[in-house]
Amino acid sequence: MPKCTTRSITGAEVSQPHLFSQHKIWTKPFIVAVFVVSVLGIVSLFTGVYDIHGQEDGWNMFFITRVPRTAALMLTGAAMSMSGLVTQLITQNRMVEPTTTGTIEWAGLGLVFVYLIFPAPPLMLRMTGAILFSFIGTMIFFFFLRKVKLRSSLIVPVIGMMLGAVISAISTFIGLVFQMTQSIETWFVGSFAPVQIGRYEYLWLIVIVNIFIFIYADRLTLAGLGEDVATSLGVNYNKIVLLGTGLISVAVGIVAAVIGNLPFLGLIVPNIVSMYRGDDLKSNLPWVCVLGMGAITLCDLLSRTIIMPFEVPVSLILGTVGAVIFIVILLKQRKRR
Incomplete structure (x- = not known):
């Protein structure tokens, strides 16, 4: 298909890469x-401080902690990467994902309000x-984005992060006023250390x-070509955008409630996949899910081994690596434009 240019909801001209289908997945x-x-x-499964071979209850701990943690890593990696891919299609902007649109901060605000109304709320x-x-x-x-026309699509993630910072500040203020700082800090530090059977299902x-x-x-792929083309x-x-937003919100909300804040994962993986495979969601989704699983598992392995026997929150490693890659992508986009 020839290269096409459409007007995104940001008001800026966005050049869409080649749209093609690769029906063969395997x-x-x-x-x-x-x-x-x-x-x-x-x-x-076999990385950790606890010796599952030398302790009598080693294999019990293996199924109580190691298996749930690995499963949570895979599911979370798929969720955040997939959310980033869908967000980028809907907004027609490669620089956005739940971290750069404020979605994850809004999820945190929702958790704060739940804790405010219910002192000990269940996970559901x-x-x-x-x-x-x-x-x-x-x-x-x-x-x-629909109401404000921006000259450059590179401004969109900056606006999203600014809105996210405002929401995060509101969450922090509420936490300080109502003495809920500990709950907020636990959410901001996304970590898989507390994951065990009964807490990740x-x-x-x-x-x-x-x-x-x-x-x-x-x-969703057609919606990524713009409202005029899709119509x-x-x-x-409007209906497909609403559906995509709802699916993103479900995935991000689940991850925020169970794991916490995991920055930039939804930005890195979809950009790498789209760079080599175009913007066809159906053929890219398996790749995005698999690479998202691999990326977060690798970061979690680093978090468990870098200062062993202690553990670094995986969000710290994701934030550091993701910020660097985000800056590189921004510079490339600016140079291309």
């Missing part, structure tokens, strides 16, 4: 990627609050979210 490179991620998963209630506020915050961000809902995204992948091709643009 290609040799993809099989290699799955194999590498599987190896990382096995390494994760925390997750519901995070999902609702994620949806509200994402829709506010989209509404803002809601992450399996991410599989359902991925299935819905795969079903509506073609429509001319028979797609209800």
Whole structure:
């Protein structure tokens, strides 16, 4: 398909890369990627301070902590990477993801309000609050982009991070006033250390979210071409954007409630995949999920071993690496323009 240029919701002209479908998923490179991620998963199962071989209850601890942690890594990596990919398609901007649109900060604000109303809320209630506020915050961000015409698409993530900073400040203020600082700090430091059996099972809902995204992948891809093009091709643009926003909010809300804040993962992986494979969501989704799993598992392995026997929050490593890659992508975009 020839290269096409459309007007994004930011008001700036965005040049869309080649849109093409690669119907074959199980290609040799993809099989290699799955194999590498599987190896990382096995390494994760046997990495940790607790000696599962030398202790009597070693294998019990293996299934109580190691297996849930590895499963949570895989599901979270798929969720955040997939959310970033869908967000980039809807906004027609490669620089956005839940971290740079304020979605994750809105999820944190939802958790704060849940803790404010219910002193000891169950995980299901925390997750519901995070999902609702994620949806509200994402829709506010989209509404803002529709109303304000920006000359450069590079300004969009900056605006999103500014809005996120405001929401984060509000969450911190509420936490200080109502003495909820500890709960907020736990959320800001995204870590898989507390994950164990009975505390991660809601992450399996991410599989359902991925299935819905795969079903509506073609429509979401058309929505990524802009409202005029999507409407001319028979797609209800507003409806599909609302659906995509809802799916993103569910995934981000679940991760925020169970794990915490995981920055930049949804920015790095989709950009790398789109750079080599174009913008077809259906063919890119398996790649994005697998590479997202591998990236977060690798970061978690570093977090567990870099100062062993202590553990660095995985969000610290993701934030450091992601910020560097984000700056590199910004510079490349500016140079191209």
